[in-house]
Amino acid sequence: MKAIVQDRYVSADGAVRIEDVRAPDVGDDEALVRVRAASAQVYRWDLPAPMRSIGRLVAGAREPKAHIAGLDFAGEVEVVGENVTRFQPGDAVFGWSTGALAQYVAVGEDALAPKPAKVSFAEAATIAIxxxxxxxxxxxxxxxxxxxxxxxxxxxxxxxxxxxxxxxxxxxxxxxxxxxxxxxxxxxxxxxxxxxxxxxxxxxxxxxxxxxxxxxxxxxxxxxxxxxxxxxxxxxxxxxxxxxxxxxxxxxxxxxxxxxxxxxxxxxxxxLIPSRGHEDLLALEAGVEAGDLTPTVTAISPLSDAPQAIAGLVEGHGRGRAVIEFPDRSG
Ligand SMILES: NC(=O)c1ccc[n+]([C@@H]2O[C@H](COP(=O)([O-])OP(=O)(O)OC[C@H]3O[C@@H](n4cnc5c(N)ncnc54)[C@H](OP(=O)(O)O)[C@@H]3O)[C@@H](O)[C@H]2O)c1
Incomplete structure (x- = not known):
């Protein structure tokens, strides 16, 4: 599968590239999601400074252990593990996972929620984090x-x-x-x-x-x-x-x-020390369904332009989130 790979904690010039990597294995408690869109985030930008330092200890002192960038995404469930009860193949979902900037992610069902029908995959990819x-x-x-x-x-x-x-x-x-x-x-x-x-x-x-x-x-x-x-x-x-x-x-x-x-x-x-709980994911889904929350997407870039799009993000300034779109089956 294609993925956006980073070798290190990148600086604002955005040292990421598109690579072919092995698709993830799917555990019994996981769903394999075909990613349709993911927020343009690399590891350096998803945590405040002290958490980033702690993150380095957990994720890799010099280089992120998970070399694939990205955290929040939306897509379609492709395969489910035998213990997964809330989702089935074909469901449209959004959620979070390390390595979300890839064509596939394997995710526990607590990190997933149904995608609200009123938002696009690109919009839904900005919700979780x-x-x-x-x-x-x-x-x-x-x-x-x-x-x-x-x-x-x-x-x-x-x-x-x-x-x-x-x-x-x-x-x-x-x-x-x-x-x-x-x-x-x-x-x-x-x-x-x-x-x-x-x-x-x-x-x-x-x-x-x-x-x-x-x-x-x-x-x-x-x-x-x-x-x-x-x-x-x-x-x-x-x-x-x-x-x-x-x-x-x-x-x-x-x-x-x-x-x-x-x-x-x-x-x-x-x-604020954030947590990523299932209840909060469902609360965000409900907020979107109720019309209280409308995602703000700054820009949508195709996968082929992802390195330039990520490099072009202006640190500390945003209009909502920038998103990378992955090709659907026809693409
Ligand atoms: N603790 C957590 O759970 C958590 C989670 C996610 C993010 N964060 C952190 O929270 C911060 C914001 O994240 P984000 O994703 O929302 O960032 P972002 O999309 O880059 O937005 C940054 C915001 O800060 C504003 N800003 C920049 N300079 C400013 C100034 N001098 N005075 C007032 N406002 C200013 C920007 O306004 P303009 O664009 O109009 O300049 C923009 O609204 C980051 O430091 C991020 O690491 C923390």
Whole structure:
């Protein structure tokens, strides 16, 4: 099968290539999925800095052990193992798996959900990983009806889902992004937008019940200043900090300071450590089915253009997710 292979933790120039590799074996508890589309993600970009370092220990100190890139995908079930009960050949599904940028993935059924009929394979391929982070960040922030919620990084993969999920919970949402993405963030349902190239949310005087921060470039005191008493800051990522300047020790230090600080103040400062649970996958599927969530796809590239498309991703800036499409049976 064709797969997008990476030899190392690539830099923004995107050292990936298309190769013929052996298709995965299918275990008794797994389904073999023919991938129709997968998010354009390589290992370096799917984790915040400290998690990336831990990931290196788990996945390979110098090179990712799983040489095939990718994490979230959508496709069609081709074969099921004998213990699989929820899916059968021909089912359209979406989900997550390491090595998702390949024509086939073998996946446990807890990492799969039925693809909502109203979205394309390309759209469904953007849901799992960014959706988990958005859903869990809002849960961690205890976002509820009537809350004023600030989403910093509202146009990106995670933020575009967080805006919609917060609106679905009845929150009043303010989205922070750059000029080009203001209209997108409004169209996702944000009640207000702040263009970070022209205005500074920490100086604007507005106060929020919850801040979900994907950018990671403001100090904890600045972020506290934009929170109401009793409010919660959820630290999700560091998209505003170039990868070359991110470090394990800085991020861990920030998380530790936030944890200790939270013990002595009337605000909660918490970091998101994401999980990839089946219940959350089903909640995201239900959100799409109910019309609360519409995936935002920046660009769709055919498999043949994948190396260039991945190399062209601009680190830290996004309009939803870019997607790589795999040929269907006729292709
Ligand atoms: N903890 C987790 O579970 C988890 C899961 C997934 C991702 N992450 C992390 O979360 C972060 C966001 O991920 P993503 O996939 O959504 O990234 P993305 O698609 O690249 O989006 C980044 C977002 O940050 C915004 N941004 C960039 N510079 C900014 C600045 N100076 N001030 C305010 N906003 C700024 C961008 O806005 P413009 O494009 O308009 O500039 C865009 O909305 C990354 O650091 C990622 O590693 C964490």
């Amino acid at each position: 960014a959706g988990f982070a958005a859903l869990q960040a809002l849960r961690k922030g205890r976002v509820t009806d009537g809350h004023d919620v600030l989403i910093v990084g509202a146009s990106g993969g995670v933020g575009s889902y967080a805006v919609q999920l917060a609106k679905a919970k009845g929150a009043n949402v303010t989205g922070v992004c750059s000029t080009d993405n203001v209209e997108l963030v409004r169209s996702l349902g944000a009640d207000q937008t702040i263009d970070y190239t022209r205005a500074d949310f920490v100086e604007g005087g507005a106060r929020f019940d919850v801040i979900v921060d994907m950018a990671g470039n403001r100090s904890l005191s600045e972020l506290r200043g934009a929170l109401r008493p009793g409010g919660t800051l959820v630290m999700v990522g560091q998209s505003a900090i170039p990868a070359s300047q991110q470090s394990w020790s800085k991020a861990l230090g920030r998380w530790l300071r936030a944890t200790v600080w939270s013990l002595f103040i009337d605000q909660r400062l918490v970091a």
